[in-house]
Amino acid sequence: MQETKTEGKCWDDSDEDEPEEYGNYALMAKEESSPSSHELPILTTLDITTAQYKKTVEEMSTEMLNIHTSMMATTEELTRLLNVNCELEDKNEKLSLMLVSFESVKQDNEYLKNKLDYAEKVEAELKAKLAENELKIKAYQNLATLLSCFHEKVTGNTKVGIGLDYESLKKKKHVKNKEKKVNMSAPKVLQTVDNPLFKHSKVDFDEEFLIIKQEIYEEDQQTEEASTPSSRGTQASSKIEMYQSPAQVK
The missing domain is CATH 1.20.5 (Single alpha-helices involved in coiled-coils or other helix-helix interfaces)
Known part of the structure; x- marks a missing residue:
């Protein structure tokens, strides 16, 4: 076994001391590299x-x-x-x-x-249309009343005349088609006629003129009611005169 002397100390070549030497070097390096912040401050009480x-x-x-x-x-x-x-x-x-x-x-x-x-x-x-239709209905109602009065005055008690539907009258009176006489009150000129010619009466109305007349009538009525209440008695006669022109009987 060889021995080495260094500065008065002997070191042999065995491996037993090597780990301890390395460990000491590691501790020395760690102590040298540790920062100063980890060091505890030293309190001195010498001056107080x-x-x-x-x-x-x-x-x-x-x-x-x-x-x-x-x-x-x-x-x-x-x-x-x-x-x-x-x-x-x-x-x-x-x-x-x-x-x-x-x-x-x-x-x-x-x-x-x-x-x-x-x-x-x-x-x-719809309200405007309803008002227009109500005005038309009033106008036609007044005209129907006028025509009814006119028809009663013109026809009177006449039961049979030209324009009467004889076919319905035959059924009503149970008269056979072979008989010449239709009705005892029929005109003599038609009593012996098999197929009389008839012309139905027609009434043509000018609706625009009728509505205008109704509007004028209602405006006049409102004006009369606002001014003189005593003038209401003349409304019936003025109503008949108002509807004489638009109706034409053919």
């Missing part, structure tokens, strides 16, 4: 008295207590703000959904508004 030291410790304790209290209050406030933030986020989501619903309701409102405008226009047109 005991009373000053106690006072300093009390002040530091009070300051640490204040810092701890402030941190606790800050933590509580932060927790409260986080809860408030969560509530506001929930409200924001609900408001977003409400906004979507509001837009949908707004569109429905516009649709219903347009539909209502259209319905109002249709209603106005």
Whole structure:
């Protein structure tokens, strides 16, 4: 076994001391590379008295207590703000959904508004048409009354005349087709005629003229009612005179 001397110490070639040597080098390198921030500060009390030291410790304790209290209050406030933030986020989501619903309701409102405008226009047109039809009905009712009075005055009690439907009269009187006489009150010129010629009476009306007359009549009636209530007795005669011109009997 060979031995080596270095600076008064002997080192043999065995491997027993090598791990210890490497370990010492590693510890030395670690101690040299450690930063100074990990070193604990050295407190020296050589320049202060005991009373000053106690006072300093009390002040530091009070300051640490204040810092701890402030941190606790800050933590509580932060927790409260986080809860408030969560509530506001929930409200924001609900408001977003409400906004979507509001837009949908707004569109429905516009649709219903347009539909209502259209319905109002249709209603106005129908009211105008109804008023026009009511005016026509009044005009025809008055004209029918006039024609009824006119027919009663002209015909009187005449039962049979030219224009009478003899076929229906035969059925009513149970007269056979072979018989010449239709009715005892028939004109003599038609009693021996097998197939008499008839011309049905027709009445043509000028509807526009009739409606204009009715409008004038209603306006005159309103004016008379507003001015002189005693003039209502003359309405029947004026009504008959008003409808004499539009009716023409053929």
